[in-house]
Amino acid sequence: MTSKVALITGVTGQDGSYLAELLLEKGYEVHGIKRRASSFNTERVDHIYQDRHETSPKFFLHYGDLTDTSNLTRILKEVQPDEVYNLGAQSHVAVSFEAPEYTADVDAMGTLRLLEAIRFLGLEKKTKFYQASTSELYGEVQEIPQKETTPFHPRSPYAVAKMYAYWIVVNYRESYGMYACNGILFNHESPRRGETFVTRKITRALANISQGLEKCLYLGNMDALRDWGHAKDYVRMQWMMLQQEVADDFVIATGKQISVRDFVRLSAKELGIELEFTGTGLDEVAKVASITGDNAHALKVGDVVVRVDPRYFRPAEVETLLGDPSKAKAILGWQPEITVEQMCAEMVLNDLSKAKQHALLKANGYHNSVSVE
Ligand code: NDP
Numbered sequence: 001m002t003s004k005v006a007l008i009t010g011v012t013g014q015d016g017s018y019l020a021e022l023l024l025e026k027g028y029e030v031h032g033i034k035r036r037a038s039s040f041n042t043e044r045v046d047h048i049y050q051d052r053h054e055t056s057p058k059f060f061l062h063y064g065d066l067t068d069t070s071n072l073t074r075i076l077k078e079v080q081p082d083e084v085y086n087l088g089a090q091s092h093v094a095v096s097f098e099a100p101e102y103t104a105d106v107d108a109m110g111t112l113r114l115l116e117a118i119r120f121l122g123l124e125k126k127t128k129f130y131q132a133s134t135s136e137l138y139g140e141v142q143e144i145p146q147k148e149t150t151p152f153h154p155r156s157p158y159a160v161a162k163m164y165a166y167w168i169v170v171n172y173r174e175s176y177g178m179y180a181c182n183g184i185l186f187n188h189e190s191p192r193r194g195e196t197f198v199t200r201k202i203t204r205a206l207a208n209i210s211q212g213l214e215k216c217l218y219l220g221n222m223d224a225l226r227d228w229g230h231a232k233d234y235v236r237m238q239w240m241m242l243q244q245e246v247a248d249d250f251v252i253a254t255g256k257q258i259s260v261r262d263f264v265r266l267s268a269k270e271l272g273i274e275l276e277f278t279g280t281g282l283d284e285v286a287k288v289a290s291i292t293g294d295n296a297h298a299l300k301v302g303d304v305v306v307r308v309d310p311r312y313f314r315p316a317e318v319e320t321l322l323g324d325p326s327k328a329k330a331i332l333g334w335q336p337e338i339t340v341e342q343m344c345a346e347m348v349l350n351d352l353s354k355a356k357q358h359a360l361l362k363a364n365g366y367h368n369s370v371s372v373e
């Protein structure tokens, strides 16, 4: 039997890398689109790279960009995918306020370009389409918890662009009978999470601080509440959504939420550090209240390790997100397997081992050759 063929945009990102692994395990031929960059950007998929000169490689990378229609059309024509996973995006909410037009071009128009290319090539009855939609669509929330029927109120250029993408997917499904669906995914993280998203920023900085590589972690709104799951659980769900008889849209979430502040607490606890938060607003700080074990040898009780920096506040904030994944559970039988505590522990452990290695190199005079990222 010939294997199914999948095309993943954003394959070099967090989700793209986990999804590529999953599909390869399932026997797919996997094609991914990577952007041209002046330095290597394939770190997350390097471990699954296959030499094209091998007799039957299953993993292929193509240079491309969601802003380039002819490039996308050419790749789709060559690959003839059974399934397209559109994960590529300018995915940082805060950055979207800095680069709103680019964000719209990639996240909104990029989705339209792919759908149009599928139609133009006559693939609309063959190719199933998954769109990486987001809980950011709910923004200023109208209902708690949020489900598929909750009205949208996007609060950033990113969310507004993703809202266009959401509706164009629904529209192409209704207009042309395409198998196209939206996964409305709530925040999901992992050791592969980009370093500037808040969870990874926290686990990485606290690990560095514990080893004496950094002094203090600066954060914005610590009151924000998020429903955090693990990327591995969520990419499994992306695949499941394309294996149904009928295309539909699903909320993917854990149904539990914690604050950014509590994620800081949780991460510190994994390092054996108990934190005490004092002060309010811009004057809030977190001090070391106690230390157990030897994973935080660079710290002493009373050290201030977290401060607030107004630079990290957003022009409009999404204060609270909590998803109701009942529909996904009932129809697809999906269940998240990894808790936020387990995920946080995995992330801290990963960043701690990097920090220890970095500290060792630094202690032995190799620090100039190590990038602190
Ligand atoms: P990442 O930021 O880790 O990955 C984004 C990917 O998109 C990277 O491979 C990036 O390439 C690529 N990309 C960026 N711009 C372009 C472009 N112009 N053309 C082609 N590719 C581009 O995101 P995640 O893996 O976390 O998220 C995957 C998708 O899911 C995104 O669309 C995101 O918006 C959405 N989402 C994510 C959630 C989350 O919590 N993680 C929740 C809900 C939705 P490069 O590596 O070169 O930068």
Ligand code: GDR
Binding pocket: 091, 092, 093, 094, 133, 134, 135, 136, 185, 186, 187, 188, 196, 197, 198, 199, 201, 218, 219, 220, 221, 222, 224, 225, 226, 260, 312, 313, 314, 317, 318, 319
């Ligand atoms: P989010 O994720 O905006 O929800 O988008 P992020 O981790 O960036 O922020 C979560 C919350 O933490 C607050 N915050 C900070 N955020 C960052 N990045 N840096 C800080 O220093 C900081 N301090 C506090 C934020 O204000 C926010 O409330 C993610 C992305 O993956 C999107 O692509 C995806 O669509 C949504 O999740 C669901």
